Amino acid sequence: MTLKSKNAVITGSTSGIGLAIARALAEEGANVVINGLGEEAEIEKTCSAIEREFGVKAIYHPANMLNSGEITDMVHQAEKSLGSVDILVNNAGIQFVSPVEEFPVEKWDQIIAINLSSAFHAIRAAVPGMKARKWGRIINTASAHSLVASPFKSAYVAAKHGIAGLTKTVALEVATHGITVNCISPGYVWTPLVERQIPDTMKARNMTKEQVISEVLLEAQPTKQFVTVEQVAALAVFLCSDAASQMSGANLSMDGGWTAK
Numbered sequence: 001m002t003l004k005s006k007n008a009v010i011t012g013s014t015s016g017i018g019l020a021i022a023r024a025l026a027e028e029g030a031n032v033v034i035n036g037l038g039e040e041a042e043i044e045k046t047c048s049a050i051e052r053e054f055g056v057k058a059i060y061h062p063a064n065m066l067n068s069g070e071i072t073d074m075v076h077q078a079e080k081s082l083g084s085v086d087i088l089v090n091n092a093g094i095q096f097v098s099p100v101e102e103f104p105v106e107k108w109d110q111i112i113a114i115n116l117s118s119a120f121h122a123i124r125a126a127v128p129g130m131k132a133r134k135w136g137r138i139i140n141t142a143s144a145h146s147l148v149a150s151p152f153k154s155a156y157v158a159a160k161h162g163i164a165g166l167t168k169t170v171a172l173e174v175a176t177h178g179i180t181v182n183c184i185s186p187g188y189v190w191t192p193l194v195e196r197q198i199p200d201t202m203k204a205r206n207m208t209k210e211q212v213i214s215e216v217l218l219e220a221q222p223t224k225q226f227v228t229v230e231q232v233a234a235l236a237v238f239l240c241s242d243a244a245s246q247m248s249g250a251n252l253s254m255d256g257g258w259t260a261k
């Protein structure tokens, strides 16, 4: 129980990687704020399962990552109800696949807001409390696409390169305050986000589902296997540990060798 008495906010934690990170932090004893879209009843079930399984508090905040005021409120509400935000995981993200000349402008704006600007708003709200307590862990879920590009993902690749830059900048600013800031860059992880982009990729590349999985998704990954959400979550737990106190500003790949190419 390395994180007992710590409080964590994880954006986009109603599903996929974020949910796995929330569960892994809770398993280590942290109270968690769950955030993201979804059915109220399902989210309630998720929170009570975490509380029951790990004996911690799990609170839901519905902040929409498109809205800076709601993001700030999420951090402030967490500080009020739990006492602090010690760990902030900026994880919410969406994807959209289209040639750049046809890329819908509103999709570009949404992806930049949800995948990049939301992290800025949450960090901005959480850093003063972390500085006051001289301890903090900020983890941003970036992507292999923070390091390399793929066609038809202009907004996503731009946002993910942006979050890698934001990570490095904030790491430098808070380095003497006991706060570390890192990003995790997964390759393809089998989650609803990946599943949902298959139909559009089929259309954009004129391929079958099987072709998209083997020739587009796993083609990039030398191991030919998807990363699991539990593997990403284990890295997040490590980043919160004392053993990682000198790791900051890093962009940690977990991509089956993709970006080694």
Ligand code: NAD
Residues within 6 Å of the ligand: 011, 012, 013, 014, 015, 016, 017, 018, 035, 036, 037, 038, 063, 064, 065, 066, 091, 092, 093, 094, 114, 115, 141, 142, 143, 144, 185, 186, 187, 188, 189, 190, 191, 192, 193, 194
């Ligand atoms: P997911 O679709 O399972 O989860 C995304 C989460 O973000 C959900 O909880 C969703 O409700 C939330 N979300 C979406 N829009 C939101 C909004 N406007 N406001 C609040 N919450 C919102 O996807 P995932 O694969 O778990 O993705 C999580 C993160 O991991 C994303 O940043 C994604 O870019 C990144 N990532 C995923 C992969 C992958 O292969 N799955 C690879 C690299 C990086």
